[in-house]
Amino acid sequence: MKHSFLLPTVSDRMWNNFHAVPFLFLFMFSSFLMTSTLFSASRRENTPPPPGIVIAASPDWEKLFYGTPSMEIMEDGTYVFTHDWFGPASKGERTFVYQSTDQGKSWTKVSEFPDQKSGSLFRLGNTLYHIGFYRPGKKGMSNECIAIRRSDDMGRTWTHPVDSRNGLLCSDDRYYSDPVPVLVHDGRVYWQIDRFNPEKKNWPPYDTLVISAPDDSDLLNASNWTRSNDVKWDENWPYRGWLEGNCVKRPDGNVSVLLRVEDWHCPGGPGKHAARIDLSKDGRKQEFVKFLNQFPGGHSKFCIRFDEVSRKYWALTNWIQPNQKGARNTLALVCSDDLDQWEVRQIVYQHPDGINGFQYVDWRFVGNDIHFVCRLGWFGKNMHDSNYMIFDTVKDFRNSSREKDAPPLGHLK
Template sequence: MKHWFGCVLYLASVLSAFGQVLPASLGGKVLAFSPASTKVYLGSPSIVILPNGSYVASYDTFGPSSNSDTATLLASSDKGRNWKTLTALHDQYWSSLFVLKGFLYIIGTDRAIGRPVIRRSQDNGATWTTPTTDADGRFPMRGRYITGPVPVLVDHGRVWRTFEVIDGDDLREIVMSAPSGGDILDTRNWTVSTELASNKAWLDGKFLSWEEGNLVETRGGLPAVLLRVNTTVGPEKAAVINFAQDRRTLSFNPASGFIDFPGGGKKFTVRFDPQTQRYWSITNAVSNDDGRTNLERVRNTLALIWSSDLRTWKVQRILLQHPDRSHHGFQYADWQFDGKDIVSVIRMAYDDDHGGAESQHNSNYIMFLRIPNFAEP
């Protein structure tokens, strides 16, 4: 894998101000900025394309000075060249945007390590419903949940979304789904799968946890779940979880369910493209010769990767890279197909006029990035 790390595309200028446009060849733009001195860091970006062609993006904040319970939404009506702030949604966190039957939805938790909530907007994100009961978006679920802006899949006549429930030191995977033709704001219409536990003995004892599962369509069968896998050392892995026909029971075979996945130790989004007949993702790929480096915090490379079968992944191209791993990161990329392009939003730790990011993890920017002609080498 060393050869593709030579294909480096550096950012051509130092970001120094909110709203600065990145190099035109990248189609990038800063959507939000927070200096490290504020102790408020930017995270959980999500993006969706509305039926009218406009983009809506969201992000939240974390860190010592953040309440960790609010999502901010922005919109662009000119393909990402200019953006405006729409609103801030309190008690909305770690959230995914999606469109169903012409309406815009957001689903996540009500706070960090909170409980699932869902909202709907009928005016393209300007105003939103408020989840107060199980009839209008507040799931009556006990426990503590974590997630990220993972894909919401509409497949087999249902809407599907993953969460992880905390059980001691284990993150147990669950999948929630509802009929796509019904009222998905009424949480009583949703079905919750069985909880799938993990095991620290997997991968010869190198397994730590799994999280931030991607629901992906398969060729003819029920959706599968592709999970981020945290391990003590590389090479990085992802885990493939399957459904039983009852749409409630999850299963995992540790002998065959782990796959090599560039960047699998960090959050990623996977989607299937019917035009190329490939699965695509944007990840923090790391070469496999890094010894005992903590790969979970190596986020200084952003790569576009693909697979024809969900199991064997190849790097298409390097999108962004910086030689420093400690204070530079292009991470948590969420994205959508837009014709021959991919449009994405990225949590970014990078240089600024205030001393730069606190670390590669504690990001000071949210960036919009267009990837033109993504299927070309």
């Protein structure tokens, strides 16, 4: 579907008339706004339905965008989902909480809380937590902190971070987070966070560290958490930086962190690299190990989980197909036996247009399937400024294959 408009014809005399120029520009600008509005309305009217089950949809595709989905499944089978918002029409940091009691077929918003975003849901028993980026808005304190909240009623009510004994975990510097997996392993809870490095030249401007705590301790008390050393980015490395790391249990039982790598400017094309850092048993020391040179979709956030049945690591990533240049318009299921060698097993979503993005997926194993939530940019402003949150399923994932690749999704009508 093509859209076009013609600028008004203007004589040379009018261009040279100083008094007429402001009125001309006003007319042209008004015409542009009217045409843009008509284009946006037409685009929305002619957009095919998004894939999956819609959890939330932005009412304003130009100014309000939804981000950072996370999902947890409670002991009784209730699904809890969170997301935040961004863009000119968003009003401060805020997290929105939904529940599903029918395995994702329908969703109900049950609560929201202010000043926190980009967080991960996880549970210990039937106690639910949300850990993420927090702006306390207090004079004399960093406004880029890490905080944790607890819910004892599956997300309907939450504690509020007040101080280091009540949810405020990292407030001494500038930190950032995204909904990367929380690893519960060998009696401890592990989570990766990013710390701002003002001396770093390129985006992303972060060093990386891990915080961990005994899983039977009061997780709202910062004194129960152990911080690792920071691993700083080496400007001599061939890529631009890292962020959004996954704490994972290695086959030998130790913990590593696999991080997204910004490799857009590297020779041979982007989307193939991740970084590995190993963590000591006491959670205090990290050490960079290597870059993974064949990690499909390592340029964008991913979520790795280990399946006890197949004894494989699985992830849903934004693999860049050889015949495409888009950043996030393919969602692929990938797997590995050892965290080093990865293969694409199946394409879950694909679209030829780079304006669409299937991104920041969080997910859980459910029997033979994978249930996932996705931040979806669907014929909106661009692939990054996402206008939907959706839920969907990868069926029989252990028997996935490229023969089961999903066909390309639809175009504008």
